[in-house]
Amino acid sequence: RGTPPVLVVIAAVTVAGASQLRRSEGGVWASVSSMTLGIASAVMFVTLVASAYFIEDTAEKYRDELEKLPRDxxxxxxxxxxxxxxxxxxxxxxxxxxxxxxxxxxxxxxxxxxxxxxxxxxxxxxxxxxxxxxxxxxxxxxxxxxxxxxxxxxxxxxxxxxxxxxxxxxxxxxxxxxxxxxxxxxxxxxxxxxxxxxxxxxxxxxxxxxxxxxxxxxxxxxx
Known part of the structure; x- marks a missing residue:
């Protein structure tokens, strides 16, 4: 249930890394590598903000249950x-x-x-x-x-x-x-x-x- 969002980040970073390997060839690859790197950065930022929001929202929703858990x-x-x-x-x-x-x-x-x-x-x-x-x-x-x-x-x-x-x-x-x-x-x-x-x-x-x-x-x- 929690794995699909991670796959989006992995895919974006993988494509960006693969494009960087073709950057030295010049031509269209120089633009593609810059574009994919920007997209990967944006995806990581959005997923970071979204994960922080949902973690906080879930912790607030189940606060009573979490507070009842015994301390380690x-x-x-x-x-x-x-x-x-x-x-x-x-x-x-x-x-x-x-x-x-x-x-x-x-x-x-x-x-x-x-x-x-x-x-x-x-x-x-x-x-x-x-x-x-x-x-x-x-x-x-x-x-x-x-x-x-x-x-x-x-x-x-x-x-x-x-x-x-x-x-x-x-x-x-x-x-x-x-x-x-x-x-x-x-x-x-x-x-x-x-x-x-x-x-x-x-x-x-x-x-x-x-x-x-x-x-x-x-x-x-x-x-």
Missing amino acids: EEVDALERRKEEAARIFGAATAWARTRARSARPMPWWMRANLALGAALQIVACYAAQFFGSLCFAPFEMTDSIDEQLDGDWTNLFLPAGRVVILVWFVSCANLAVFRLWAQLRVRAYVRDSADDLAFKDVDQVRAMSTTTASAAQISESRP
Whole structure:
């Protein structure tokens, strides 16, 4: 019953993707590929809005029945553990000093590491986006590596592109350094904390040290 609407999206995206494979042939295919891509985008937008509407309408219609359903205790327990993990991670890796007695502010070298990584990531992304022609050789999905790139896929990267890729890898290394530091810092916080913490599985915290988490820490903890 709920599958037919999905088939409409699949069909539109499939036709758009197939048309893109013929785009390099020029002629009418250039127009057809653009048209089908626009239609696929419109179909996905309409189906997204429609699904949100019908989900909300169904939830409102059967609200009483849904509220009577018993809560999943295991899910609630998992949510509490995640909240505790987020609290510990936030306290242990705070940008500035917090009210937690055993928490220390992030050292200056780690702040510099995060700031440098963020700056390099921004430079690499903007350079690849706005100066793509200077960084990468022209290459279509239907092109051949043997013909367009002389059999060497690394020819796709121009000298400027190689610099951009190197800058991006350095920013990833900055993130890796932060994640390693955060793991050690959280372990020390849990071990040394004077509070009676309900959360003791430090491995659950590792997933918290992502780019989004670090950016949130910088913005929320900055005095």
